[in-house]
Amino acid sequence: MSTLPIITLDGVRILHPHNPKTSLLNDVSWQVEAGSFWVVAGLQGSGKSALLETIAGIRPQASGSVQLFGETIPVRSDDALALTEIRRRMGLLFKGNGRLFPSLSVLENLALPRCYHRNETLSEAASDLAPLIDYLELDGLLEQIPSHLGSSWSRRVALGRALAQQPELILLDNPLSGLDTTQLRWWRNFLRDASRGHPALGGHPLTLVITTDELTPLLPLGHQFALTHAGRWTVLGDRASVHTARSQEGVREILGEIH
């Protein structure tokens, strides 16, 4: 496995979106190496989504620097073209319904990045995406519009859209919240396939960063763990380190140990 850092954060401070005078996360310094599987855990509102959006260059950081694939993400997106090239190598799944485009069908949502970047027609993109569509079990839903889908299926379509360009890095924002057991099983299998490499997902192991507010389902899957709590960023380390740190403030809550 290569040790080249895919993501490098150095002293990053992220502000609250609705109250720019307060910090959501302070002094985040972090390196994510190629092929690793990171789980970022924290309670709701602790800044996990903001962190992923900052890495993707959507939400500018107040201070510090963010590097993706060795390229610095500009705080002001002056070099939009360079940012476009970086974004083609990563996929971001937004939390909830995944922010699908409501006026496009499921197939059009899935095909949009390929049609746009590779100038393919819808049928060409559909044919290229057939193995992925099959893997995501979306064959029967391609003509539907997003508002007709349940939230778990919307999320799966959004995952397909994030994977359509066969990215090297995938950022998943709380994908396991509110899923039934069948969906949860599918997602766990997907995460296992993605971290090991699967032909439908490009054939190579993906670098995964996943956020969660409930750590237990991801504990057996993740390689490395980090915590966002009360504006602080803490790298916990591997699975054994999470167990060691269970007395730490914030860790008990995300492990679901209320008492």
Place this chain on the structure above:
Amino acid sequence: MDPLTSTFNRAEVRKLGLRFAPALIETIETVTHLAAFTLITLATGWTRFGQNSRVIRPRTLHEIYRSGVQLLPIVGFLGIALGVVFVGQTLALMQQVGASGFSGTLIVTVFIRELAPLTAGLVVLARVGTATVIELGTARALGEVEALEALGVDPIHYLVLPRVVGFTTSVLCLSLYLILLTLTSGYAFAFTRGLKISPTEFFGSIALALSWLDFPVLLAKTTSFGAVIGLIICYHGLARPLALDEVGQATTRTVGHCVIACLLLDALFIALYLFL
């Protein structure tokens, strides 16, 4: 000067200044941001011209269909109504006062140069523009713009350019369609009312009243109305993050700004006519 009156005036002026200062600052800010948005859109159009055509071309055609083809019936109705109300009555009145020779000049000056582009622009604004602000504002509020950015899709290229091109093309074509229908229906109405003027005389007088300058200025005026309406709509829908309950206010602001911008542009073109 009486010192008391002088103090009163100064206080009044200060009070008025305080009242208008925020509005003035907001206006300057809006104009500056709108200019920056226009430059970004132009730069995107320049650098990405012809790129990603399999996605952008169908979207542009869709916008032309939506803001142009779908408005043909309403603009047709307006054209017939304006023909009856304005052209028909002008012809009848001018004949009554024995000034038929001036009908062409009057119709060209008032209708072809001024009313037609303005009417077409305002119809597009009212029927499609307001819906577009709501659509874009909602997309922005629900984070769809960020979703596009995350996919490496330039929102200006994907959302703004097709709309600006669509609005520009539509206002130009609808203006010409409106002119054609108004003149024809106006003459037909006047003819049925027993007006003694042949079609050759009527259209000939209009052709004579038109100068060579009318053609490029009409082209420039209609396209600039369309472009300005498209840019203002996209600016208010997209340029700053909106909460869902702010979308309605943004729509109202857009209509006001579009009307003011079109009237200012119109004044600019009138000044151009006067100087050339």
